[in-house]
Each structure stands twice: as structure tokens, then as C-alpha cells.
Amino acid sequence: xxxxxxxxxxxxxxxxxxxxxxxxxxxxxxxxxxxxxxxxxxxxxxxxxxxxxxxxxxxxxxxxxxxxxxxxxxxxxxxxxxxxxxxxxxxxxxxxxxxxxxxxxxxxxxxxxxxxxxxxxxxxxxxxxxxxxxxxxxxxxxxxxxxxxxxxxxxxxxxxxxx
Numbered sequence: 596x597x598x599x600x601x602x603x604x605x606x607x608x609x610x611x612x613x614x615x616x617x618x619x620x621x622x623x624x625x626x627x628x629x630x631x632x633x634x635x636x637x638x639x640x641x642x643x644x645x646x647x648x649x650x651x652x653x654x655x656x657x658x659x660x661x662x663x664x665x666x667x668x669x670x671x672x673x674x675x676x677x678x679x680x681x682x683x684x685x686x687x688x689x690x691x692x693x694x695x696x697x698x699x700x701x702x703x704x705x706x707x708x709x710x711x712x713x714x715x716x717x718x719x720x721x722x723x724x725x726x727x728x729x730x731x732x733x734x735x736x737x738x739x740x741x742x743x744x745x746x747x748x749x750x751x752x753x754x755x756x757x758x
Contacts, residue, residue, distance in 0.1 A: 609674045610652030613716045614661045616640060619653045622715050626694040627676070627687065627722075663717025673711065673719025684708060684724040685755035688748060691722070701746040705732040706739070708746050 613619040620640055623629050629642035632649055638656060641649035651674075664670045678684040688710055691698065699719075700711040709723035732740045 608650050608652060610654065611671075611674070611714075611716070611718055612658035612661070613653050613655055614658055615715070616653060616655050618715045622696075623651055623653065626690055626696060628690060658716075671718055673721045675709075675721040675723055678722065678724045681708070681724055681751070682754050682756050684710070684722060685751045685753075687722045688751055689755045692752070698748070701748050703742075703744040703746045705742045705744075708751075710746070710748070 611619070616637055616639070620631060620642070623642050624631055629644055629651055630646075632641045632643050632647075634640045635654075638659075639652065639654040642651040642653070643649050676687075678687055691710070691712060696712055698710060698712050702709050702711075705726070707723045707725045709721050712720050712722070714720050732742065734740045
């Protein structure tokens with residue numbers, strides 16, 4: 596039997612190949628609000644939340660001017676950004692709506708609420724918040740029982756914090 600990874604292990608950052616660095620920064624910083632912590636000329640940048648060294652790496656080293664991977668091919672499905680609560684998820688939604696970015700979908704999964712969109716390079720992006728574990732749906736045996744129900748985005752927007 597394989598020994599499981601330590602329970603405190605986390606995914607620390609994602610590093611994406613992008614076609615246009617400035618366009619990617621405009622999305623991840625200008626729309627989603629991550630701060631640029633360091634830039635390497637016109638080839639790479641690191642962005643973060645809360646002063647961390649980086650949660651997102653962007654580079655054009657092998658992809659400058661490239662096109663998104665075609666549908667039906669392997670690769671990254673989406674990057675998920677976890678917000679601390681429903682109000683901050685609502686703030687993220689407001690940013691996306693105000694930027695005129697198309698929302699691909701939204702769902703209540705029982706354990707979380709999620710909004711799905713696509714970045715300028717065709718990478719999937721999930722913006723979500725987790726519910727407290729005590730609220731997670733479980734069956735009669737106590738097993739996790741996630742689901743896929745609609746998420747009311749209009750209602751969620753009403754919960755965005757005042758600016």
C-alpha cells in the first residue's frame with residue numbers, strides 16, 4: 596500500500612505558459628487582482644495575494660505568440676483560486692462581470708461554490724469558496740456526497756463587499 600502524502604501538503608503555485616505576457620498580467624492582475632511581485636523583462640512575471648512570493652507564474656519562454664491547446668488534447672483543465680468566504684467570491688465575480696469576461700459556468704457542489712471562466716490563453720479558471728466541513732453533504736454512511744446544482748450569480752453579486 597502506498598503511504599499517503601502528508602495531510603498539510605498543499606499546491607503552492609501554478610506556472611502557466613502564455614502567448615502574451617502583458618495580456619496575461621492584465622487578466623490575472625487587472626481583473627482578478629493578484630499583485631505583480633516580480634517581472635523578468637518581457638518574458639515572465641510572478642503574481643500573488645497577500646504578499647506571498649508567488650501564487651501564479653506566467654512566462655512566454657516556449658509560448659510567445661502561441662495558440663491555445665486544441666480541444667480534445669491533454670493538458671491543464673483549470674486552475675482553481677480559493678477565496679476565504681462567500682463575500683470575497685462575490686467580489687471576484689464582480690471583477691469578472693465588470694471586465695466583461697464571459698462566464699463559462701457556475702455551480703454549487705455542496706462542499707463549495709464555483710465560477711468557471713477562461714483566461715486569455717484558453718486556460719480554464721475556477722474561482723471558488725469552500726463551505727465549512729461540517730456543512731458538507733454526506734450520505735447515511737457519512738460518505739461525502741458532492742453534487743452539481745446551479746449557483747445563483749445574481750444573488751451572489753448582492754453579497755460583494757462595498758468598495
